Amino acid sequence: MAAVTTTEKKTTQVNASKDSYVHISNPHLDNIKEDILYHFDLGTGTHDFPTLFGDVKFVCVGGSASRMKSFSQYIAGELKLGDPSDDIPNICAGTDRYAMYKVGPVLSVSHGMGIPSIAIMLHELIKLLYHAGCTNVTVIRLGTSGGIGLDIGSVVVTSQSVDASFRPQFEQIILGKRVVRCTELDEKLAKELLESSKEINQFNTVIGKTMCTMDFYEGQARLDGAFCFYTEEQKMQYLKEAYDAGIRNIEMESSVFAAMCKLAGLKAAVVCVTLVNRLQGDQITSTHEVLAEFQQRPQKLISHLIKKHLGKSEAS
Structure with a gap:
């Protein structure tokens, strides 16, 4: 089968004139009353995304939940936003699919192993950043x-x-x-x-x-x-x-x-x-x-x- 062109027109994005915002390309989301991020156990009808995540500037993702918790504790100490031994709560505690920890402007998220697992996580992460109105976000996989x-x-x-x-x-x-x-x-x-x-x-x-x-x-x-x-x-x-x-x-x-x-x-x-x-x-x-x-x-x-x-x- 012939390949579909890789140039895909953006149909929906926050403030299209500002490249610093997170882009999404799904006009169907406009017709959804509540966007449920099922694998994060989060939803726009139950959580205030701008208040919870609007200040995020860095998202660090990695395979295992324990590694990303360890990273969140490490970055807390490095940024002097807490003691590295502190127990940082898992935002996604309601699901066993992924884990998420927040330390100031840094979000730490697990993605599991392999392309299918990280792809599912990224769909919901990108929508999370979009709904939160985040700008100038850097994402790093470690x-x-x-x-x-x-x-x-x-x-x-x-x-x-x-x-x-x-x-x-x-x-x-x-x-x-x-x-x-x-x-x-x-x-x-x-x-x-x-x-x-x-x-x-x-x-x-x-x-x-x-x-x-x-x-x-x-x-x-x-x-x-x-x-x-x-x-x-x-x-x-x-x-x-x-x-x-x-x-x-x-x-x-x-x-x-x-x-x-x-x-x-x-x-x-x-x-x-x-x-x-x-x-x-x-x-x-x-x-x-x-x-x-x-x-x-x-x-x-x-x-x-x-x-x-x-x-x-x-x-x-």
Whole structure:
């Protein structure tokens, strides 16, 4: 089937003349009396979105609920908006799908694992920001990944998300037709994150392409899944071709994240630490303590950037 054009006309948005607002593209929402964000357990008829979320400037998303709670506690300490040991309430406590924590202008949200899970979350997150009237919002995904040709513990800031065929696109079937969307991320934001890493000077950070796959095992050319119908030589050839194409890590959410944030007019970035060098093996062998320290690296990097933007860095 032929691909539908990627240029999709915006039919609905807040203050169309102001690019700083969050865009939505769904005229059908105008006919809905109450917009229920089911997977967040929130709704416009039961919650005052502008009061609850109108001051949000940064949204940080990651796979697990515990990781995003940990990040919210960490950023609370960094912004001096609370003690890192404080128990921050889960705004989405009425559902077990996602978790959401708010610390001042920073929203921390879990998205689960894989493209379908994060896509559902993003639809409701974008509508939440829209209903709240938020402006100049930056959205950053932080997480873990498999590295290609990098020392474990390195942090990759995504320049562009590509699919498993190394194409810079997100493909989805809608009404039986193939729709292809752009996976471009904010170049300026990526460079700011790299500069923040240099200022922290605690771990290696690179900018590179990220391959987003639909699967953790065969889709990422692993040899340790329940099924495998290719040789180790074929795996290595594929990964080396990926490296030559500029790909430095592999995960399972960046393509739809980039595509949806771009449609919504949101500045976006993906920051992932590498837990394994896939050119040397498939399984994670680091100790729990080492992995815990690795997973703090994206938090430190993003926190440093947020403090700079909010004017609360030590240098200010």
